[in-house]
Amino acid sequence: MTQQEESTVRIDKWLWAVRLFKTRSQAADACKAGKIKMEGMVVKASREVKTGDIYSVSTGPLTRIVKVTALLHNRVAAKFVAEYLQDLTPAESYEQIKLIREMRQGIRPHGIGRPTKKDRRDMEDFGGF
Numbered sequence: 001m002t003q004q005e006e007s008t009v010r011i012d013k014w015l016w017a018v019r020l021f022k023t024r025s026q027a028a029d030a031c032k033a034g035k036i037k038m039e040g041m042v043v044k045a046s047r048e049v050k051t052g053d054i055y056s057v058s059t060g061p062l063t064r065i066v067k068v069t070a071l072l073h074n075r076v077a078a079k080f081v082a083e084y085l086q087d088l089t090p091a092e093s094y095e096q097i098k099l100i101r102e103m104r105q106g107i108r109p110h111g112i113g114r115p116t117k118k119d120r121r122d123m124e125d126f127g128g129f
Helices: 011-017 024-032 078-083 091-104 117-127
Strands: 036-038 054-059 062-068 085-087
Touching: 011 024, 024 036, 024 054, 062 091, 078 085
Parallel strands: none
Antiparallel strands: 036 054, 054 062, 062 085
């Protein structure tokens, strides 16, 4: 490989390497589904990432906005991710997700059967029934 080829990384590989997706194929599928955007335009999985690019990444109910600060070829530990991306997502988005999770805590999923004795005690402790 030449020097120029080593300095380029595909967007699906970079998204996987900075731990926004668990697998590279999930990152590629997100690109195909139109969940990765740059300046409002859908990005293909083969797009080459450049330092300074800003991407919008939709994962479930959360849309993250990330800025590429450095290129990365291999997956790194979670504590080193901050060296390769800058999270520009508004704090309100994270608060909204936290609120949604808190609201879902008291709801029992349909179809899992009757509560166990432990579940019943937890519900009594939680709601004072």
